[in-house]
Amino acid sequence: MQLYDPYDYPLYRPPSEAYSLILQVTIGCSYNRCVFCGMYQTKKFHIKPIETIKKELAMFAEHYRHIDKVFLADGDALSAPTEFLVSVLDAITAAVPQCKRVSCYATHLNIRQKSPEELKLLASKGLTLLYLGVESGDDETLKFIRKGTTAHELITLSHKVGDAGMDLSATFILGINGAERDNTQHAIKTGNIISQMYLTYVGLLTLRLEDGSYLTKEAAEGRYTVVGIEEVVRELKIILENIHTEQMKAPVIFRSNHASNFLTLKGTLPQDRDVLLEQVNRVLKRGVYPEHRKYYL
Numbered sequence: 375m376q377l378y379d380p381y382d383y384p385l386y387r388p389p390s391e392a393y394s395l396i397l398q399v400t401i402g403c404s405y406n407r408c409v410f411c412g413m414y415q416t417k418k419f420h421i422k423p424i425e426t427i428k429k430e431l432a433m434f435a436e437h438y439r440h441i442d443k444v445f446l447a448d449g450d451a452l453s454a455p456t457e458f459l460v461s462v463l464d465a466i467t468a469a470v471p472q473c474k475r476v477s478c479y480a481t482h483l484n485i486r487q488k489s490p491e492e493l494k495l496l497a498s499k500g501l502t503l504l505y506l507g508v509e510s511g512d513d514e515t516l517k518f519i520r521k522g523t524t525a526h527e528l529i530t531l532s533h534k535v536g537d538a539g540m541d542l543s544a545t546f547i548l549g550i551n552g553a554e555r556d557n558t559q560h561a562i563k564t565g566n567i568i569s570q571m572y573l574t575y576v577g578l579l580t581l582r583l584e585d586g587s588y589l590t591k592e593a594a595e596g597r598y599t600v601v602g603i604e605e606v607v608r609e610l611k612i613i614l615e616n617i618h619t620e621q622m623k624a625p626v627i628f629r630s631n632h633a634s635n636f637l638t639l640k641g642t643l644p645q646d647r648d649v650l651l652e653q654v655n656r657v658l659k660r661g662v663y664p665e666h667r668k669y670y671l
């Protein structure tokens with residue numbers, strides 16, 4: 375079969391899926407309401423026909439010999455009906471038997487809507503990692519960004535994922551409230567929620583205004599101001615200070631190495647919390663200046 379480009383662009387994946395096969399099974403995001411997100415504003419959400427997906431898989435399997443991980447795009451592939459996802463996972467096993475892991479983005483709504491049995495079934499078929507944008511542990515911030523959920527629900531949903539035998543990777547956004555709103559509560563409660571959620575990975579991002587997002591329009595009209603680097607690093611410090619290591623039940627890999635971040639941190643919680651905090655304090659003590667675009671420790 376001739377190699378062709380099957381993708382509906384723009385196409386996104388988590389940084390950690392850089393070497394995975396991207397299999398687009400849904401188009402867009404079924405939620406599409408978060409104020410900071412412009413990723414899928416140009417797309418109308420729909421599910422791709424299973425026959426199209428099988429054809430693409432056969433083509434990828436013929437041309438790429440070393441596929442060991444598959445990422446299901448777009449924005450919340452978990453929103454698709456369980457029966458459909460089982461067909462996709464079975465097709466992956468048939469076409470790429472050497473595949474060791476399948477993952478996808480998920481929203482709180484997707485996880486809420488799936489029963490524990492459905493999640494277990496999907497995990498048994500190979501879908502063993504979900505990426506969830508939590509963004510904040512603060513209910514006021516979650517309301518501001520129109521996340522449509524609460525910190526309490528996010529904690530509960532994370533344990534539902536863990537009980538099903540899946541790993542969960544959560545992202546949080548530094549500077550999300552902008553200069554007009556309270557970022558301290560956002561940081562304190564984000565530290566708290568990291569301590570209480572079932573998580574395998576935590577990734578910190580820094581807010582960037584994306585084309586097409588509501589916040590970008592608000593900023594253009596003077597109602598939203600992106601915070602400076604020093605404020606972002608201060609938030610990072612408060613988050614780390616408010617991670618209650620004694621509440622953490624399992625190791626969590628902690629990263630702030632996304633391209634959007636000024637300060638790159640890597641460690642495993644709970645044991646590296648104090649070392650990470652010390653690194654942030656050192657940077658704050660030295661001084662953070664606007665001309666610092668990136669800081670590697």
Ligand code: SF4
Pocket residue numbers: 403404405406407408411412413414449450481507
């Ligand atoms: S952040 Fe995630 S859930 Fe929110 S609109 Fe963007 S893709 Fe959808």
